[in-house]
Amino acid sequence: xxxxxxxxxxxxxxxxxxxxxxxxxxxxxxxxxxxxxxxxxxxxxxxxxxxxxxxxxxxxxxxxxxxxxxxxxxxxxxxxxxxxxxxxxxxxxxxxxxxxxxxxxxxxxxxxxxxxxxxxxxxxxxxxxxxxxxxxxxxxxxxxxxxxxxxxxxxxxxxxxxxxxxxxxxxxxxxxxxxxxxxxxxxxxxxxxxxxxxxxxxxxxxxxxxxxxxxxxxxxxxxxxxxxxxxxxxxxxxxxxxxxxxxxxxxxxxxxxxxxxxxxxxxxxxxxxxxxxxxxxxxxxxxxxxxxxxxxxxxxxxxxxxxxxxxxxxxxxxxxxxxxxxxxxxxxxxxxxxxxxxxxxx
Amino acid sequence: xxxxxxxxxxxxxxxxxxxxxxxxxxxxxxxxxxxxxxxxxxxxxxxxxxxxxxxxxxxxxxxxxxxxxxxxxxxxxxxxxxxxxxxxxxxxxxxxxxxxxxxxxxxxxxxxxxxxxxxxxxxxxxxxxxxxxxxxxxxxxxxxxxxxxxxxxxxxxxxxxxxxxxxxxxxxxxxxxxxxxxxxxxxxxxxxxxxxxxxxxxxxxxxxxxxxxxxxxxxxxxxxxxxxxxxxxxxxxxxxxxxxxxxxxxxxxxxxxxxxxxxxxxxxxxxxxxxxxxxxxxxxxxxxxxxxxxxxxxxxxxxxxxxxxxxxxxxxxxxxxxxxxxxxxxxxxxxxxxxxxxxxxxxxxxxxxxxxxxxxxxxxxxxxxxxxxxxxxxxxx
Ligand SMILES: N[C@@H](CCC(=O)N[C@@H](CS)C(=O)NCC(=O)O)C(=O)O
Numbered sequence: 091x092x093x094x095x096x097x098x099x100x101x102x103x104x105x106x107x108x109x110x111x112x113x114x115x116x117x118x119x120x121x122x123x124x125x126x127x128x129x130x131x132x133x134x135x136x137x138x139x140x141x142x143x144x145x146x147x148x149x150x151x152x153x154x155x156x157x158x159x160x161x162x163x164x165x166x167x168x169x170x171x172x173x174x175x176x177x178x179x180x181x182x183x184x185x186x187x188x189x190x191x192x193x194x195x196x197x198x199x200x201x202x203x204x205x206x207x208x209x210x211x212x213x214x215x216x217x218x219x220x221x222x223x224x225x226x227x228x229x230x231x232x233x234x235x236x237x238x239x240x241x242x243x244x245x246x247x248x249x250x251x252x253x254x255x256x257x258x259x260x261x262x263x264x265x266x267x268x269x270x271x272x273x274x275x276x277x278x279x280x281x282x283x284x285x286x287x288x289x290x291x292x293x294x295x296x297x298x299x300x301x302x303x304x305x306x307x308x309x310x311x312x313x314x315x316x317x318x319x320x321x322x323x324x325x326x327x328x329x330x331x332x333x334x335x336x337x338x339x340x341x342x343x344x345x346x347x348x349x350x351x352x353x354x355x356x357x358x359x360x361x362x363x364x365x366x367x368x369x370x371x372x373x374x375x376x377x378x379x380x381x382x383x384x385x386x387x388x389x390x391x392x393x394x395x396x397x398x399x400x401x402x403x404x405x406x407x408x409x410x411x412x413x414x415x416x417x418x419x420x421x422x423x424x425x426x427x428x429x430x431x432x433x434x435x436x
Numbered sequence: 437x438x439x440x441x442x443x444x445x446x447x448x449x450x451x452x453x454x455x456x457x458x459x460x461x462x463x464x465x466x467x468x469x470x471x472x473x474x475x476x477x478x479x480x481x482x483x484x485x486x487x488x489x490x491x492x493x494x495x496x497x498x499x500x501x502x503x504x505x506x507x508x509x510x511x512x513x514x515x516x517x518x519x520x521x522x523x524x525x526x527x528x529x530x531x532x533x534x535x536x537x538x539x540x541x542x543x544x545x546x547x548x549x550x551x552x553x554x555x556x557x558x559x560x561x562x563x564x565x566x567x568x569x570x571x572x573x574x575x576x577x578x579x580x581x582x583x584x585x586x587x588x589x590x591x592x593x594x595x596x597x598x599x600x601x602x603x604x605x606x607x608x609x610x611x612x613x614x615x616x617x618x619x620x621x622x623x624x625x626x627x628x629x630x631x632x633x634x635x636x637x638x639x640x641x642x643x644x645x646x647x648x649x650x651x652x653x654x655x656x657x658x659x660x661x662x663x664x665x666x667x668x669x670x671x672x673x674x675x676x677x678x679x680x681x682x683x684x685x686x687x688x689x690x691x692x693x694x695x696x697x698x699x700x701x702x703x704x705x706x707x708x709x710x711x712x713x714x715x716x717x718x719x720x721x722x723x724x725x726x727x728x729x730x731x732x733x734x735x736x737x738x739x740x741x742x743x744x745x746x747x748x749x750x751x752x753x754x755x756x757x758x759x760x761x762x763x764x765x766x767x768x769x770x771x772x773x774x775x776x777x778x779x780x781x782x783x784x785x786x787x788x789x790x791x792x793x794x795x796x797x798x799x800x801x802x803x804x805x806x807x808x809x810x811x812x813x814x815x816x817x
Contacts, residue, residue, distance in 0.1 A: 182778070186778065186783075207781070239669060251774055252778075263496075271486045286565065286568040290668055
């Protein structure tokens with residue numbers, strides 16, 4: 091019996107080696123994810139289950155938001171059409187397994203870049219499209235205006251599987267306050283429970299608080315406290331192991347930010363093709379061979395700007411004009427006092 | 437001849453091994469290229485997240501293994517309460533379903549049709565959010581039974597503070613052992629000499645008197661800590677002292693009980709109906725009272741029909757308790773397959789452990805129920 095087993099395992103091993111061999115040679119030539127995406131004809135993008143301004147679907151199922159725009163930019167770059175995106179709404183808990191298991195190819199869903207996520211679980215963060223920090227929301231009527239008024243026994247509603255859960259513990263522990271965490275899988279339930287009065291405070295990224303507030307039964311009854319208790323750099327994530335795909339997503343985001351820096355908009359990109367600044371011309375595909383390294387044509391970045399717009403346009407359209415966070419804060423260009431600074435496209 | 441018998445078996449085995457091998461290899465390779473490691477070492481790491489409700493001592497400085505235990509105990513807690521309550525409710529409704537009284541019988545069947553046909557998750561949400569909306573804020577809650585408060589933040593009841601609890605616990609065990617032997621003795625007496633003892637009353641007396649003695653002689657002492665209203669901010673209150681039972685646990689128990697009871701009620705009805713009318717008439721003709729007919733003739737036979745499908749319902753209830761995650765009750769799935777999985781990224785290991793745990797719970801329930809079913813089976817003499 092054991093003899094058979096040994097033969098069997100070697101057989102299995104042989105089959106497996108054959109498989110590795112074929113996939114290996116393909117990946118070496120070109121990005122497997124890129125190839126699959128072009129074959130399918132759409133970008134598979136993981137988003138939130140509805141966070142206004144970041145990733146949110148209207149009644150007709152059209153997705154909008156700054157996180158959504160990252161996926162649209164990639165679709166414009168690799169498929170030539172920003173609308174060729176298939177969105178998968180994911181809870182905080184589901185998001186990483188969806189990416190590592192290959193259900194989606196980009197996760198663009200208010201996800202914080204941390205060491206352990208980047209290094210330990212098969213993910214690669216490609217950049218930051220929103221600099222954020224964790225905050226607290228309370229009912230105005232409570233009279234609380236600062237976290238220094240928090241007392242022992244406070245209950246806090248939040249999402250499971252988030253950095254929020256961990257920061258919250260660090261925060262309350264360092265202040266020596268005992269608290270009751272009430273952690274839900276889905277954001278809608280967190281909001282509903284807090285709104286009903288189950289918790290004294292609702293804690294998550296400040297962007298999330300601002301966005302969720304718009305969904306509450308009476309937004310004016312709630313305030314976000316001024317304190318920020320953590321750093322939450324939010325950005326798109328890809329699976330580890332496909333460096334070409336990783337670069338495509340990273341430079342699609344960088345293109346949007348750099349385009350704003352050079353004043354290139356969806357409206358003037360055509361004109362900019364004949365600019366006399368080479369840095370501008372490179373960003374609209376009029377100079378150099380910027381797409382070749384990814385196996386893309388030269389107009390890939392031009393399409394991002396004309397179809398999706400630059401970062402500023404995306405911010406204005408999704409976050410400022412909707413009244414969620416009119417002030418760009420740190421998410422302003424470095425040239426205008428913010429911290430948005432991306433490497434040059436050259 | 438022998439080969440003919442073995443060959444299909446061998447081929448099946450080969451097929452399974454090949455498939456299993458293929459998936460393992462594939463997973464291994466994919467995990468390698470993505471830099472994911474496999475192992476259970478993470479269980480010893482600090483969990484660094486807190487849990488709302490725990491039966492054992494826990495906070496974020498404890499390990500993931502401890503967090504697993506917290507989740508497991510919470511799952512067992514809600515399942516155990518659910519199983520007891522849905523059995524009681526199920527039997528009542530099932531018997532009511534057979535009542536000759538039209539009103540009782542209709543009410544029972546409307547109840548069954550209603551709760552059985554609405555998806556359980558919806559019922560959980562309903563009870564949770566309906567309860568949250570309906571319950572008063574802590575400061576508006578009125579006193580229940582002179583000691584407790586039912587509020588949107590949970591049910592606050594007095595908490596027992598024991599002295600020498602272990603002595604008390606031992607006395608409980610001792611009294612149970614004595615009851616067991618007494619019942620055996622009583623049964624023999626009845627079979628041998630036809631003497632009938634009031635078994636239930638005597639058992640109850642033993643169960644009350646022996647533990648009560650430990651208060652007088654064993655140094656056992658019980659005090660209560662009562663919940664007291666505490667102001668957190670201008671319009672925000674909570675209770676301190678006592679035990680707080682979270683509304684999530686209450687809503688989940690309620691939903692699981694009401695849902696599962698419908699299936700058990702149907703089992704009970706089918707079980708009782710499965711016993712021929714002749715049996716009842718024959719029993720009545722030898723002078724047994726209706727209560728005795730039910731207890732001595734109908735039930736022992738009906739139970740054999742009722743128990744196997746009911747075991748299934750117990751398993752369903754336990755598995756359904758994993759819907760807890762939706763309403764923040766920290767069961768095994770929320771704590772371990774949820775938070776711990778996200779924070780460690782050890783998806784394969786954690787899913788494997790979680791599946792093995794549910795399998796073990798299910799098998800234990802099945803084994804116990806099978807044993808119980810055998811033990812009450814009618815022994816042919
Ligand atoms: N940035 C944090 C938290 C992300 C998170 O899940 N936030 C919640 C609350 S804002 C959310 O996205 N909810 C929207 C949804 O689940 O659809 C992280 O990466 O862990």
